Each structure stands twice: as structure tokens, then as C-alpha cells.
Amino acid sequence: DTAVSQTPKYLVTQMGNDKSIKCEQNLGHDTMYWYKQDSKKFLKIMFSYNNKELIINETVPNRFSPKSPDKAHLNLHINSLELGDSAVYFCASSQEVVRRGYEQYFGPGTRLTVT
């Protein structure tokens, strides 16, 4: 069984469109994240939800809106897509373990290409 899944894995769309990426985890974790990996492979946190509450919101354009309907799901909606949004988007989840921190498990990534 896949622990953290994302759909779709590949997404090609045109500038100006609106698209969503879905993420689901079956690990029973209470915290979920979205990371962006750019063309140079640099990974950066975008958002994090803990028990459906937004706890991290890095400097991300407000065209990006995360939504967490429940603890197992965290979706990312992107409005008015731009060329610079092309990247790989990773979903991750974690559960705090005392003295082990927030060990995060990642989904397979969604490669978004904006043309």
C-alpha cells in the first residue's frame, strides 16, 4: 500500500489555467506538507497543515491555496498558472515522535509543466 500518494504524477497545462494536485496519506499522521522542487532540484517548504489547521505558510503567491478536508488529505490548488510555476511538487506527512522529531514521508511528486 502506498503510504503517501499524489495525483496526478504528471500535469501539463497552459498559462492562465487553474489546476489542482491531490495528496492522501494512509499513515495516520496528523501533519501534512507541500514542498516545491525547482529546476535546480532545490526543495523548499510551501505549506503545512496540522490537524487540518494551517501552521506554515511560507512566502508563496496567493495563487496557491492549500486545502485540507481531513487529516489524511491535503490538496493544492493553483490559480492562473505561470511559466515559473513549472516544478515538481511534493506532498509529505509526519507524526511527531518524542525525541525523533517530525520524520517526514514523501509522496512520489507531481511534475507540473506550464507551457
Place this chain on the structure above:
Amino acid sequence: AQTVTQSQPEMSVQEAETVTLSCTYDTSESDYYLFWYKQPPSRQMILVIRQEAYKQQNATENRFSVNFQKAAKSFSLKISDSQLGDAAMYFCAYSSFNDYKLSFGAGTTVTVRA
């Protein structure tokens, strides 16, 4: 914000040999967590090893071990008996004690020569 630096963009190792990847970080905190993640060409991010800052003993997971030097803020990864399947990009990551997010280094691409 914490900064994680991986100074080696690329490393190459002969199969069955050992390679060491370097990572340094900048923090004013005394309690935190450090991780190494592997990203093969499939792009899946895989947790390789974890170190808690309060532990002096270096973490080990099979052929992977770390050299954690807290005073020097250094966290290197050693891959012993390298295998072709170890070829990947390796990311060092930092998480503070009360913070959820991971701060990643720029990554090191490891090539394994047969």
C-alpha cells in the same frame, strides 16, 4: 532561518568503495534533528538516516552512517560498499525541535561506477 550547506554538487565512487558526503548547517538552537534523504531518478524522496542532536552517538543504518560533529555544525554521510542502486541525489535536511518544516541543502549527486 536555518541554512543547510552541501558544498559538493557531485561525487563519484567506484562500486564497493566508500564515499562521504558533507553537510554543514547554521543554527543557534541546541536541540534539533538532522536527516539525509535520497532522491533516485524515480524522484521519490527516501529517508536514509536520522540523527537527534542530543545524541552523541552517530546514527547507522546498514551501509549508511553519519559523522555528527555538533560543535562544528557538521553532519556528513558515509556510504560504505557502494552499490549501483545508491546512485541518486542526496539531500541533507534540518528540523528544529519545535518546528515542523525541513530545511534542505542543495543536494549532492552521487554517481556509482561499475
